[in-house]
Amino acid sequence: MNRDNDKGKVLIGRSLILAAGQMLLLIVIIVRLYYLQVYQADKYKTLSDENRISTRLLVPPRGVIYDRHGEMLATNRQNFQAMIVAEQTTNVQETLDAFKKIMPLSEAEEERIKKDLKKNRSFVPIKIKDNLNWQEVSKIQLNAPDLPGIIIDEGLSRYYPLGEKTAHIIGYVSSVSEQDARAKDDPLLEVPGFKIGKAGIEKFHEKKLRGKGGNLKLEVNAYGRVMKEIERVDGIPGERLDLSIDARLQEKAYDLFGEETGAAVLLDVYSGEILAFVSTPAYDPNQIAQGVSSKEWAELNRNEHKPLMNKVLAGQYSPGSTFKMVVALAALESGAINPQTRSFCAGKMFLGDHAFHCWKKEGHGYLDVVQALQHSCDIFFYETAQKVGINKIAEMSRRFGLGQKINIGLENEKEGLIPDSDWKRRRFGEPWQLGETLISGIGQGYILTTPLQLATMTARIANGGYNVRPTFEKAGEKSKLEKMNISSTNIALVKQGMFDVVNLPGGTALRSRFDFNGLKMAGKTGTTQVRRISMKERQSGIVRQEDLPWKYRNHALFVGYAPHDNPRYAVAVLVEHGRSGSAVAAPIGGKLLLEALKLDASSKPVE
Amino acid sequence: MYKFYETSFKSQSLTLKEKFQGLSFAYLMFIFILAAIGVVMLYSAANGHWQPWALNQLLRFLIGLGVMLVLAMIDVKYFMRYAYFFYFGVLLLLIVVEVGGHVGMGAQRWINLGFMKLQPSELMKIAMVLALARYFHATSLQNIETMRGIITPLLMVLLPALLVMTQPDLGTALMLLFTAGAMFFAVGVQLWKFGVVLLGAIISMPIAWNLLHDYQQNRVLTFLDPERDPLGAGYHIIQSKIALGSGGVFGKGFLKGTQSHLNFLPEKHTDFIFTMLSEEFGMIGAIFVVLINILILAYSYAFALRTTSYFGKLAAVGLATNFFLYVMINIAMVLGLIPVVGVPLPLISYGGTVIISVMAGFGIILSVNINRNINIGKD
Numbered sequence: 014m015n016r017d018n019d020k021g022k023v024l025i026g027r028s029l030i031l032a033a034g035q036m037l038l039l040i041v042i043i044v045r046l047y048y049l050q051v052y053q054a055d056k057y058k059t060l061s062d063e064n065r066i067s068t069r070l071l072v073p074p075r076g077v078i079y080d081r082h083g084e085m086l087a088t089n090r091q092n093f094q095a096m097i098v099a100e101q102t103t104n105v106q107e108t109l110d111a112f113k114k115i116m117p118l119s120e121a122e123e124e125r126i127k128k129d130l131k132k133n134r135s136f137v138p139i140k141i142k143d144n145l146n147w148q149e150v151s152k153i154q155l156n157a158p159d160l161p162g163i164i165i166d167e168g169l170s171r172y173y174p175l176g177e178k179t180a181h182i183i184g185y186v187s188s189v190s191e192q193d194a195r196a197k198d199d200p201l202l203e204v205p206g207f208k209i210g211k212a213g214i215e216k217f218h219e220k221k222l223r224g225k226g227g228n229l230k231l232e233v234n235a236y237g238r239v240m241k242e243i244e245r246v247d248g249i250p251g252e253r254l255d256l257s258i259d260a261r262l263q264e265k266a267y268d269l270f271g272e273e274t275g276a277a278v279l280l281d282v283y284s285g286e287i288l289a290f291v292s293t294p295a296y297d298p299n300q301i302a303q304g305v306s307s308k309e310w311a312e313l314n315r316n317e318h319k320p321l322m323n324k325v326l327a328g329q330y331s332p333g334s335t336f337k338m339v340v341a342l343a344a345l346e347s348g349a350i351n352p353q354t355r356s357f358c359a360g361k362m363f364l365g366d367h368a369f370h371c372w373k374k375e376g377h378g379y380l381d382v383v384q385a386l387q388h389s390c391d392i393f394f395y396e397t398a399q400k401v402g403i404n405k406i407a408e409m410s411r412r413f414g415l416g417q418k419i420n421i422g423l424e425n426e427k428e429g430l431i432p433d434s435d436w437k438r439r440r441f442g443e444p445w446q447l448g449e450t451l452i453s454g455i456g457q458g459y460i461l462t463t464p465l466q467l468a469t470m471t472a473r474i475a476n477g478g479y480n481v482r483p484t485f486e487k488a489g490e491k492s493k494l495e496k497m498n499i500s501s502t503n504i505a506l507v508k509q510g511m512f513d514v515v516n517l518p519g520g521t522a523l524r525s526r527f528d529f530n531g532l533k534m535a536g537k538t539g540t541t542q543v544r545r546i547s548m549k550e551r552q553s554g555i556v557r558q559e560d561l562p563w564k565y566r567n568h569a570l571f572v573g574y575a576p577h578d579n580p581r582y583a584v585a586v587l588v589e590h591g592r593s594g595s596a597v598a599a600p601i602g603g604k605l606l607l608e609a610l611k612l613d614a615s616s617k618p619v620e
Numbered sequence: 621m622y623k624f625y626e627t628s629f630k631s632q633s634l635t636l637k638e639k640f641q642g643l644s645f646a647y648l649m650f651i652f653i654l655a656a657i658g659v660v661m662l663y664s665a666a667n668g669h670w671q672p673w674a675l676n677q678l679l680r681f682l683i684g685l686g687v688m689l690v691l692a693m694i695d696v697k698y699f700m701r702y703a704y705f706f707y708f709g710v711l712l713l714l715i716v717v718e719v720g721g722h723v724g725m726g727a728q729r730w731i732n733l734g735f736m737k738l739q740p741s742e743l744m745k746i747a748m749v750l751a752l753a754r755y756f757h758a759t760s761l762q763n764i765e766t767m768r769g770i771i772t773p774l775l776m777v778l779l780p781a782l783l784v785m786t787q788p789d790l791g792t793a794l795m796l797l798f799t800a801g802a803m804f805f806a807v808g809v810q811l812w813k814f815g816v817v818l819l820g821a822i823i824s825m826p827i828a829w830n831l832l833h834d835y836q837q838n839r840v841l842t843f844l845d846p847e848r849d850p851l852g853a854g855y856h857i858i859q860s861k862i863a864l865g866s867g868g869v870f871g872k873g874f875l876k877g878t879q880s881h882l883n884f885l886p887e888k889h890t891d892f893i894f895t896m897l898s899e900e901f902g903m904i905g906a907i908f909v910v911l912i913n914i915l916i917l918a919y920s921y922a923f924a925l926r927t928t929s930y931f932g933k934l935a936a937v938g939l940a941t942n943f944f945l946y947v948m949i950n951i952a953m954v955l956g957l958i959p960v961v962g963v964p965l966p967l968i969s970y971g972g973t974v975i976i977s978v979m980a981g982f983g984i985i986l987s988v989n990i991n992r993n994i995n996i997g998k999d
Contacts, residue, residue: 020807023761024807024808024934024937025925025933028806028924028933029921032917032918032921032940035941038948039913039914039917039944039948042910042952042957043907045955046864046910046955047903049864050868050906053865054867054868054869057865060866061862062866064884065879065882232882233882234881234883236883240882
């Protein structure tokens with residue numbers, strides 16, 4: 014019985030110990046709660062927010078590009094895209110295969126999709142195909158049960174209403190390359206499918222056009238699904254751009270070339286605004302913005318008409334006879350000749366025992382500078398060049414914008430080449446030869462210019478010697494122009510010569526003349542040999558340009574301005590292998606100037 | 621305060637009315653509070669819907685309440701009389717489960733009774749306590765202090781524990797072992813024997829480690845270093861701690877727990893319900909729940925201590941310990957103090973058998989309290 018009592022006492026004692034121990038452990042729990050929920054609360058609150066808040070970038074609409082009259086040159090178009098969300102399908106490959114049965118995918122596209130899928134988290138939609146039309150959209154929706162994970166998304170894509178006609182001005186947008194993304198200056202670059210300007214104005218004004226990305230804070234659940242919007246900070250849409258281009262003249266200029274390859278620029282001679290700027294053939298920027306295969310790209314590169322090359326400023330050509338105005342001005346300004354100085358053209362002249370030919374075999378007889386320009390007499394300019402010397406010609410060329418970049422914001426601009434004696438010594442280590450001066454006098458030899466430089470030169474002559482600069486900016490106010498230190502009388506003489514080229518019998522561009530309410534054009538043609546015609550060919554009689562293969566034909570050039578009495582527009586036209594300046598290039602320049610004058614007249618308010 | 625000399629002469633049985641008046645209403649209130657919290661949290665777990673959990677839980681609680689009240693009205697001597705019978709019945713059920721029970725959750729734990737799934741391992745927690753209480757009630761202290769005296773009760777513990785472990789249900793097996801351990805301690809088994817067992821356990825640890833299933837090994841490893849597998853097994857613990865910690869002092873508000881409602885928190889209606897509660901009601905809410913549990917525990921021990929019969933005392937201590945283990949293991953687990961073991965929080969986590977078994981335990985404790993002045997012989 015005593016033992017029984019002990020047994021009871023032991024139970025009570027030990028039970029009390031058990032109870033105390035258990036309470037103590039529960040108190041430990043309370044301490045732990047305090048530690049987690051008070052001491053470490055901030056840390057866990059941050060982690061909790063990181064869990065639930067997903068920040069997404071809002072892509073701002075890209076700035077729209079307009080011409081001078083508000084015509085759209087680059088805009089954003091509603092774009093239906095098929096996207097795939099990896100987490101919503103059990104087998105990505107199966108879904109893609111099913112999709113291919115409805116709409117074919119190229120190998121390159123499939124590769125890109127797989128790359129994007131790998132790069133992004135499984136709930137990020139990846140573009141499969143964009144620019145779907147309504148038929149394609151409904152086809153996908155009809156087959157939705159077989160296409161788990163595929164969604165249709167509405168986005169904006171870049172569209173160029175004038176297509177290839179403005180390709181060499183506007184350029185295009187394309188996917189961000191790894192190199193672009195490495196800059197890390199804008200988080201937008203990492204948005205899948207984001208496009209940036211890769212050429213032309215789109216590239217030059219990228220910062221302005223792109224705008225600033227907005228932020229969208231979303232609450233997401235553990236599977237990344239969006240539950241609600243927490244905060245939206247709208248981005249800043251890209252700025253609109255108003256270019257100096259006149260869409261009507263731009264189209265006209267492009268159409269005037271027809272099948273021909275070449276370049277043309279039309280400028281306002283006072284403001285320097287570029288009204289038309291074409292390089293033919295061009296490429297379709299809409300197609301490139303959507304993505305072209307490497308095969309299509311290679312084809313564009315291989316094409317002998319070089320559609321990817323912006324010939325207006327990247328094409329370097331001998332200016333030929335269009336250079337004669339500069340030679341004349343150099344001579345008149347230096348006093349090497351005066352307005353009365355005459356030369357006698359017998360069809361050829363000799364320097365030592367080397368013969369220099371005029372394009373007119375039988376010769377022009379006696380000519381002064383105005384007549385020499387009108388007839389484009391080579392002998393006169395051989396002699397004039399000989400009198401004035403290469404260095405003065407080179408200096409005058411540079412004052413008119415030749416041999417240097419003009420920098421209108423487009424890539425790949427070339428400097429051209431204006432040679433002088435220093436250049437030759439540097440380049441070849443040889444002294445300048447007099448014969449080279451003669452050849453330079455008619456714009457051949459080493460001299461290379463771009464059509465844009467020729468247009469600048471023509472505008473500076475037309476406006477009476479002001480150093481106007483071409484620009485794509487639409488001029489708000491008339492910018493102040495500096496007068497170049499060239500005598501107005503001399504410029505007037507040259508302009509008279511250019512007027513006669515177009516308007517007097519015997520002028521090389523007579524066929525392109527026009528008289529629009531008394532407004533007339535002045536200009537100068539040029540035809541430059543691409544290769545020497547051999548003696549053998551001359552004897553066998555194959556001299557007709559049309560009979561030569563395209564790439565051996567002469568280049569055709571024309572520069573001009575209008576109206577002659579009160580110049581407003583200057584033009585430069587180059588037709589690659591166009592055979593003849595007067596027959597091919599001058600008509601294009603003439604029609605473009607006439608169109609510009611007509612549009613001016615029609616837009617004048619009726620009083 | 622009762623007086624010993626009065627009760628000695630009382631009749632051996634109480635009337636139903638006397639029994640009902642003997643119910644501890646404070647104890648009942650604590651139980652109701654916990655159950656109400658459970659229903660509210662399950663309502664939140666379903667994003668503010670009664671379906672699919674809250675209403676079911678309420679229903680099961682009512683069933684549990686019935687079970688508890690019926691058991692509370694039964695004389696303690698009957699529990700003792702049928703303790704072995706009950707124990708062997710449940711043991712048989714465990715074997716049946718082992719042979720061909722319903723397969724669920726990768727572990728065979730249930731017998732499908734049609735209207736509900738019966739988990740014999742839950743019943744075993746009560747059956748073992750009663751059987752041990754009866755055994756120690758009848759034996760003497762000398763016997764308890766000998767080796768021979770504890771071999772039978774050891775077998776009574778190890779047999780079901782092994783069966784449960786092979787299901788495999790490590791959590792329940794450990795609870796059986798811990799409950800039994802507490803009871804062995806309470807009846808006066810010498811401390812050095814616990815030392816020997818502990819030493820043996822440490823020595824056999826490498827062997828036991830190899831017997832554990834891969835997922836059990838992973839749980840232990842992940843507990844030791846949750847960052848080992850942040851998206852896999854460690855994910856639960858990490859997300860649970862984030863949910864708890866981000867709740868702060870006052871919580872994010874009812875139905876506003878982001879971790880829970882955005883599904884970052886797994887198993888929020890069962891094992892991790894305490895986490896959701898702590899996220900939505902903060903430290904205040906969490907400590908309140910712990911305090912209610914402490915009160916239930918304190919009352920249970922008080923009942924045990926003021927009961928005259930040895931069987932009643934020991935049964936109450938065993939059942940109280942069993943309840944404590946549920947609470948402790950569950951909360952310590954969600955707080956990242958111990959590895960993740962599938963133990964629910966009584967009355968709050970969703971789950972039928974647990975409510976019934978815990979409520980049955982409360983019923984027996986209440987019965988012990990009601991019959992505290994009744995002596996039980998050694999038969």
